[in-house]
Amino acid sequence: MPEGAGPYAARLEALLRRIPDGWGRWVSCDAGWFELIVDLDAALSALDPDYRVEQVKEKFGTLRYYCTPTSEDADVWCRFDDLVRVAEDRSAETCERCGRPGRMCRSSMRWLKTLCRDCAAASGYVSPA
Ligand SMILES: [Zn+2]
Structure with a gap:
């Protein structure tokens, strides 16, 4: 599970x-x-x-x-x-971590992930401006 x-x-x-x-x-x-x-x-x-x-x-x-x-x-x-x-x-449009509204973000390793601002900040992802 x-x-x-x-x-x-x-x-x-x-x-x-x-x-x-x-x-x-x-x-x-x-x-x-x-x-x-x-x-x-x-x-x-x-x-x-x-x-x-x-x-x-x-x-x-x-x-x-x-x-x-x-x-x-x-x-x-x-x-x-x-x-x-x-x-x-x-x-x-949904944060993969917490389910709140999110957007596509990118890590320094160029991984893509849909995250809200808080989850992105907590995991080293940035949202394109
Ligand atoms: Zn989140």
Whole structure:
């Protein structure tokens, strides 16, 4: 279970069970995005209760949520795409550490991360002016 899962632990655990054997069963991002992730999972589950998750991670500073519906209904696939895109876009405005409003920041090593001002200052990231 990811660190800081707190109130989201049970729902994150349910999400991890969607990942097939042979894939890593973890969520590779910080706790600030957990609410976003469990909300997305709830919306996707409502469309397709048995949908599959391949990977949930941070990449280039924003959320990536890789999943596949079990349904063959094209409408379900479109709605999956839309829901995932909206959540990934929201991650670009949500501090990955604490969940408050954030923006893309950069470390001296040129790592990108979406952070609020306080979390950026605390971890050596700077926000482009
Ligand atoms: Zn923060």
